[in-house]
């Protein structure tokens with residue numbers, strides 16, 4: 001059974017600045033279908049504003065969908081009674097945010113921050129909760145000496161370790177990490193990423209990993225999801241994403257990423273991302289796509305399954321399956 005399953009999820013907000021009676025709406029997430037299996041890591045890539053954080057918040061039950069369903073281990077989250085939902089969310093998922101210095105209560109010492117979810121969910125006796133706090137600290141490599149320290153006394157890397165430990169406190173099946181290393185120094189990033197990889201292996205976690213750093217997403221994930229203007233446009237096995245993604249947007253994103261193993265010619269990704277309030281008709285990527293034609297303006301294509309397993313994309317004019325990125329035609 002899947003750790004979490006989204007079916008036809010839409011999230012629509014009143015546009016910022018539109019005022020209380022404004023009619024403008026932002027389609028932050030449109031018709032999202034996604035399943036994350038136990039033990040699997042799904043990476044999410046896409047430019048700023050494409051809906052990555054919205055997807056993350058829907059997955060951990062912070063954001064209620066405008067329509068569609070979110071199921072934890074087969075049970076619809078938003079049809080549960082509020083108390084039951086709080087238990088399901090609290091015990092079933094953990095979220096790691098970008099900036100631990102704002103995500104952690106700076107007035108509480110580490111020990112209390114980690115005990116808090118155990119107290120709220122009444123896990124075990126007081127002594128067992130203290131044992132669990134020690135266990136969590138050792139799991140994420142925090143020295144015992146910091147148990148009584150306030151977050152402000154810790155380094156950025158240590159704070160993120162506390163945030164990870166807190167996300168794991170109730171032994172969740174799913175952890176969602178939204179830009180977990182982007183606020184950290186480069187030297188500390190690798191340590192935190194290795195910690196997450198290690199925890200995933202040891203605890204068999206399902207993980208959703210959201211980042212602007214798409215090379216890191218590829219390294220961390222089994223499967224990569226590409227989002228564009230609130231829509232999932234492709235799902236690719238991570239090993240294939242650089243050379244075998246078929247959606248032009250995914251290939252353009254990866255071709256533009258620094259740190260590829262070999263040089264790849266940049267693929268044109270010109271012009272701004274269109275407005276999420278008034279998205280283009282048909283395929284939302286068509287205004288920046290070098291392959292777009294009239295058909296793309298009329299209809300958003302359905303998902304097509306590629307021959308490779310676990311690979312699907314929404315594009316009227318997909319790239320050739322085995323065309324390496326460095327041999328893509330140079331088009332204006």
Ligand SMILES: Nc1ncnc2c1ncn2[C@@H]1O[C@H](COP(=O)(O)OP(=O)(O)OP(=O)(O)O)[C@@H](O)[C@H]1O
Pocket residue numbers: 013014015016026027028046047048049050051052053054055276
């Ligand atoms: N509470 C809100 N009210 C109005 N609009 C919102 C709200 N939350 C998100 N949006 C809009 O929804 C869209 C998706 O936002 P989201 O934060 O999910 O994108 P993102 O891909 O995570 O962006 P970033 O990478 O910059 O964090 C954006 O256009 C954003 O401005």
